[in-house]
Amino acid sequence: MTDVHEDARRTDAPMAMGDEGDLARLRRLVADQLPGLAPRIDKEGYHPQTFLRDYGRVYGFGHAVDHGYGGRPGGLKGVITGMEACSEHCVSTGFLVWCQTSCAWYLQKSGNTPLKRRLLPALCSGQQAAxxxxxxxxxxxxxxxxxxxxxxxxxxxxxxxxxxxxxxxxxxxxxxxxxxxxxxxxxxxxxxxxxxxxxxxxxxxxxxxxxxxxxxxxxxxxxxxxxxxxxxxEGFDDYFARMRAGLILAQMGMALGLVQGALTLIDETHSAAQPANAFIEHQPEDLRERLRALRAETLAAADGLDGGAPGRFDEILAIRARGARLALDAAHSALLHCGANGYLAHHPAQRRVREAYFVALVTPALKHLTREIALAKSGDPLPAA
Ligand SMILES: Cc1cc2nc3c(=O)[nH]c(=O)nc-3n(C[C@H](O)[C@H](O)[C@H](O)COP(=O)(O)OP(=O)(O)OC[C@H]3O[C@@H](n4cnc5c(N)ncnc54)[C@H](O)[C@@H]3O)c2cc1C
Known part of the structure; x- marks a missing residue:
């Protein structure tokens, strides 16, 4: 089991959002369960419903939902931080957290109060899968x-x-x-x-x-x-404008977690060819610095969306695109650092590469983001996020 205090000492550990105790408990749950579950999820297609229920109990899916509907404090940052903790070990699980929290986010932004009252508490606790x-x-x-x-x-x-x-x-x-x-x-x-x-x-x-x-x-x-x-x-455009930036930014939890996981693999590598590893493209120091900067930007953008000062939508798209690129670079570097060992079918390094491609192709895919950013540059500025 990972020591919570040890986690807190990591310079690159996600900043605690909302209730510190909840995040510490989540990190403990993740460290206990996900390293063992990840290969089953990957190879056997195991859908980790029990883990998700535990996630709901310990941490909840409602950090971006009002307290009156079953939410917890923390905002989008809390959503991203929880997803990041899972994705550090398993992007499949991080993505399932995104699915559940996104559905809660859509309802939070909805004007249908009876639907919110009826469903949001169960979505936030994970009792209702979404x-x-x-x-x-x-x-x-x-x-x-x-x-x-x-x-x-x-x-x-x-x-x-x-x-x-x-x-x-x-x-x-x-x-x-x-x-x-x-x-x-x-x-x-x-x-x-x-x-x-x-x-x-x-x-x-x-x-x-x-x-x-x-x-x-x-x-x-x-x-x-x-x-x-x-x-x-009627009024759909306004609704869509209210919810789209948060939906896209929240996916950063997958990217940030995966990059941290890849860095851990690099740090733990004991290759006989270690001196040659210094010549691999995307060295860990560079990846670590990119991760630090991107996490800070992501959390600042989440604060902006939570606080009603959303910034520009094309900036959210640019953050998400950088997340996809960094995930690809980090997973690629981790596999090369691990060498032939990383090429073994059970080794997490090649799973991280396959997961990184998902971060880059789940909508909005990197190609889609790049096109939107190019369009925004060439034409009229996009509206606020
Ligand atoms: C494992 C996994 C989980 C996903 N989960 C979700 C989810 O929960 N919710 C969600 O909305 N999306 C989900 N997607 C879809 C994902 O977000 C992308 O939209 C999808 O991967 C294709 O996006 P693309 O922009 O690369 O389009 P491309 O793959 O380039 O596709 C181009 C066009 O072809 C169509 N197309 C391609 N393949 C098929 C097909 N098999 N059947 C019908 N049309 C097709 C696409 O819709 C698109 O119009 C998932 C995809 C994967 C691989």
């Missing part, structure tokens, strides 16, 4: 693909048609956020695993992230009641 099927929405908003779901208004709600190819953390009874095209624009609502007309098919197998319970979701005339609408089509 996912997010919004990659399609983010790409649609960037004109990269059309919205894949259509919503037809009927008395009391909507009938939904279409397919989302990938939605993760879909355990039995899970809820997940979807966006659909209406006759008047776009709406967001919560769908539920088990709803009549909803067919799930396991996606993959993937080269990593196998334990994320990722499903293709086909909607054949699925009824979604008005009571499940997170954001109606």
């Amino acid at each position: 996912g997010t099927g919004l990659s399609n929405l983010l790409k649609a908003r960037s004109q990269l693909e059309p919205l894949r779901l259509r919503a037809v208004a009927v008395p009391g709600g909507y009938r939904i048609h279409g397919t989302l190819p990938w939605v993760s953390n879909l355990a039995t009874g899970a809820v997940f956020a979807v966006a659909a095209a209406t006759s008047g624009g776009t709406l967001m609502a919560l769908a539920r695993v088990g709803a009549p007309g909803l067919t799930l098919r396991r996606a993959g197998p993937f080269c990593a992230l196998e334990g994320t319970s990722t499903m293709s979701c086909r909607f054949d005339d699925v009824f979604l009641a008005d009571s499940e609408v997170i954001a109606p089509d």
